[in-house]
Structure formats: C-alpha cells, structure tokens
Amino acid sequence: MSEKKRVFSGVQPSGRLHIGNYAGAIFNWVPLQDEYLCIFGIVDYHAMTVRFKPEEMERNIINAAIDYMAAGIDPEKSILMVQSTVPEHTELAWILNTVTPVGWLSRVPTFKEKKRDNPDYVHMGLFDYPVLMAADIILYKAAVVPVGDDQVPHLELTREIVRRFNGYFGETFPEPKAKLGVVKRILGLDGTNKMSKSLDNCIYLDETKDEIWKKLSTAVTDTNRKRRTDPGNPDICNIFTMHKAFSTKEDIDRCARECRSAGIGCIDCKKTLLGHMVAALEPLQQRQRKLRAKEDYVYQVLSDGKKRAQEIAQQTMAEVYERIGIKRFHN
Numbered sequence: 001m002s003e004k005k006r007v008f009s010g011v012q013p014s015g016r017l018h019i020g021n022y023a024g025a026i027f028n029w030v031p032l033q034d035e036y037l038c039i040f041g042i043v044d045y046h047a048m049t050v051r052f053k054p055e056e057m058e059r060n061i062i063n064a065a066i067d068y069m070a071a072g073i074d075p076e077k078s079i080l081m082v083q084s085t086v087p088e089h090t091e092l093a094w095i096l097n098t099v100t101p102v103g104w105l106s107r108v109p110t111f112k113e114k115k116r117d118n119p120d121y122v123h124m125g126l127f128d129y130p131v132l133m134a135a136d137i138i139l140y141k142a143a144v145v146p147v148g149d150d151q152v153p154h155l156e157l158t159r160e161i162v163r164r165f166n167g168y169f170g171e172t173f174p175e176p177k178a179k180l181g182v183v184k185r186i187l188g189l190d191g192t193n194k195m196s197k198s199l200d201n202c203i204y205l206d207e208t209k210d211e212i213w214k215k216l217s218t219a220v221t222d223t224n225r226k227r228r229t230d231p232g233n234p235d236i237c238n239i240f241t242m243h244k245a246f247s248t249k250e251d252i253d254r255c256a257r258e259c260r261s262a263g264i265g266c267i268d269c270k271k272t273l274l275g276h277m278v279a280a281l282e283p284l285q286q287r288q289r290k291l292r293a294k295e296d297y298v299y300q301v302l303s304d305g306k307k308r309a310q311e312i313a314q315q316t317m318a319e320v321y322e323r324i325g326i327k328r329f330h331n
Contacts, residue, residue, distance in 0.1 A: 006312075007032050008142035008176075010041030010083065013060035014052070017067040018202035019277070020186045020195030023245035024148045028181035030072035032146065038078040039140050039309055040068060042302075045083050045090065046133070049126045050118070065298050067205055070287035081305035083136065088313035093128075093135035095320060099164045100131050109153055134158040138173040139313050146179045150194070169323040186245065191220030191238045206285055209278045216274055221266045222259075232259040232266070239270060247276040 009029060011021055032038055042064045044057065061082055068080055083089055105111065108130050115122050137145055137158055145155055159175045166172055188194060188201030195202045203215055221239050225232040234240035234256045243252050251272055258264035291298060321327040 004035070004037040005143040006140050007036040007038040007144045007146065007179075008041065008137045008140050009038075009146050010043040010046070010136060011064060011068075012047040013042050013044055013057065013064040014047045014050070015056075015060055015197050016063065016204045016206060018195055018197065018204050019242070019245070019281075020188075020202060021067075022071060022205055023186050023242070024181060025146065026068065026071040026073070027245065028146050028179075032144075032179075033074060033077040036144060038073075039142070039312075040073055040078055040080050041083045041136060041309075042068075042081070043083040043136065046129055049123075049129050050114075051121060061302075062295060062298055065302055066288055066291040069291055069298070069301070070284050071205075075301045075305065079305045079308045080301055081309040082302055085302070085306040086139075086310050086313050088139055088310065088317050089132065089135055091317065092139050092320065093132040095324065096131050096135055096161055096165065097128065099168055100134075100161055104157060104160060105130060108157065110150075130154055130157050131161070134161045137176050138162060139316050140309070141174055141312075141316060142176050143174055144179050145176045146181065148185045149180065150185055152178055152180075172319060172323055186241050187238045189215055189219040189238075191223070203277075205281060206288060207281075209274070212277060212281075213274055216270050216277075217267070219270070221269075225266070228265045229262050231262045234259045239266070239273060242277070243269075243273055246280050247273060251276065 007029075009025065011017065011025060017026075029038065029040065042061050044061060047057070047060070065080060069075065073080055105127055111127055111130075114126055133154055134157065137155075138161075145158075147155055155176065155178050162173045162175050186195055188196060188199055189203070190199070190201045193199055193201060203212055207215075216239075219239060222232040222234070222237040224230075224236075237259070240252075240255065240259070243255055247255070255264060255269050255272060259269060318327065318330070321330045
C-alpha cells in the first residue's frame with residue numbers, strides 16, 4: 001500500500017473557537033482523516049501577529065486542542081501539534097524568505113486589511129506571515145490544504161514560493177492544492193464582516209441554546225427584505241449560509257423555497273437554524289467537558305504530536321540542507 005498523501009491546516013489559538021472556525025475549517029477536516037495523513041497545527045506564532053496576552057496563550061492553546069478533538073480530530077489518525085514546538089517551521093520560513101520577493105507579500109489582501117484596521121500595529125511579522133504559512137504547509141510536503149475562499153490567495157502565494165524554490169535549487173516540494181469546503185465562508189452576525197472575536201460578531205462553540213438565540217435573533221439577514229410579506233433572497237443571506245453548515249437538506253430546501261415566496265419569516269427561519277445548530281453543538285460540548293476534565297491527556301496528545309511532526313519535519317529539512325549546500329554541517 002502506498003503512503004498516504006499529506007494534509008496540513010491550522011487555526012490560531014486566539015481565544016474560544018466559533019462556528020466560523022468550525023464550519024469553515026474543522027468540520028471539513030474530519031472526513032479527510034481517513035484518506036490522508038493529516039497534520040493539524042495550533043499555529044501560535046501566527047497568533048502573535050496581532051496584540052496578545054502572554055498569560056493567556058497556554059490556556060488558548062489547550063482550549064484549541066480540546067475544541068479540535070471535540071469536533072472530531074482523532075489523534076490516533078492525525079497529528080495534532082503546536083507550531084512553536086517544531087522549530088523547523090521558522091527555520092524553513094527563513095530560508096523561504098531568501099527566495100520570496102517583497103512585492104509578492106505587498107499584494108496579500110489580508111496584510112492590507114490588517115494594516116488598515118490596526119495602523120499603529122504594523123510590523124515585520126504581520127507582513128511576513130504568509131512565508132511562515134508557506135513553511136507550515138510545505139515542511140510536511142502537504143499535497144492538499146483545506147481552506148476557505150478567503151485563504152485561496154495565500155495558498156497561491158505558497159505555490160509561487162514553491163515554484164521559485166524548486167527553480168533555484170531543484171525539485172524539492174510539491175505544489176499544494178486547495179480543497180474548498182462544502183460551505184462557503186460564514187460571515188459574522190452583522191452579515192458584512194468576517195466572523196471575528198475582536199468584532200464581537202460570532203457564536204462560540206461552547207455557548208448555550210439561550211446564548212446562541214440571543215445572538216441569532218438579532219443577526220442580519222437579507223437587508224433587501226423590509227417586511228415579513230416581502231420575498232427574500234437566500235443566496236445573499238448569511239443565515240442561509242449557516243443553514244448549509246448545520247441544517248438538514250430538507251430544511252435547507254424548505255427555507256430557501258419559502259423565503260423566496262415569503263412563506264416564512266426571518267425569525268422562523270432562524271428558529272429552524274437554532275434547532276439544528278444546538279443539535280450539532282450539544283454532543284461537541286459534551287466532549288469538550290470530558291476533555292477539560294482530563295487535561296493531562298490533552299498535553300500528552302500535543303507532546304506526541306510534536307514528536308511525530310518533528311520526525312517528518314527533520315526529514316524535509318535534511319533534504320533542504322542538501323539542496324542549499326549545507327548538509328554536511330548538519331550530519
């Protein structure tokens with residue numbers, strides 16, 4: 001049997017995970033575990049590109065690991081690891097920096113957005129993080145990267161960096177391919193911005209039914225629909241996008257049909273969504289509680305993941321050393 005192809009993806013440990021993280025990323029990762037060798041990273045160095053509190057970092061990492069496993073990431077099938085514990089990530093990033101033109105990084109949309117939103121906190125890490133992201137992926141020679149549509153430009157930059165490195169030093173890394181999820185990106189409850197903790201427009205994975213309804217009941221829907229009797233357009237409604245992530249096909253089709261004919265109001269549509277969302281999150285929350293009660297196990301999973309990830313990373317770096325002419329010094 002041939003060796004499985006590899007997948008890499010990660011989430012920043014910047015606080016509690018929300019349904020955007022779940023539906024846009026983790027939900028799509030779970031079925032990949034049977035087809036690929038999956039490496040899922042808690043990318044703490046990326047979390048440092050925005051203001052953070054050091055005293056909260058360890059707790060955020062452990063919570064992210066708990067959320068990963070509660071959502072279905074199986075450490076027996078996949079590698080769950082913390083980015084900073086495998087120093088080859090940053091080592092490879094530095095080498096990639098030497099072949100990545102500054103102009104490529106200047107055009108990254110996310111850098112422009114964060115520069116605009118935080119003009120007093122623009123630094124090299126923020127500018128250069130796409131190179132570290134490229135290193136995260138190609139360190140494991142990942143063939144596939146599950147991404148949301150907003151991450152496609154970043155992955156294309158990774159592919160360009162791979163081509164540049166391979167062109168300079170010889171064929172070393174495969175060009176990773178994007179794997180888009182079934183559900184497109186879920187926006188925040190304001191219906192305009194990306195779901196974000198900092199914008200306070202998200203629903204967290206560990207919230208109760210009442211807490212979810214308090215947020216969902218006031219969430220923006222189709223802004224062109226002014227009255228209950230007006231027909232709506234589910235194709236431009238963020239609530240309908242959430243239905244695609246959580247509801248049954250029968251209710252997705254029914255809500256779409258009755259929205260267009262004004263047969264259902266936005267509140268009724270949201271109540272249907274609430275039922276499905278709670279049904280999906282309740283078993284996840286039960287697993288969260290069990291894992292929080294045995295955190296020593298979670299630390300052990302991350303320790304084991306570090307060892308398994310580093311074994312692959314060191315093999316890759318041995319090849320890189322040979323390509324760039326310094327292998328003998330690393331024997």
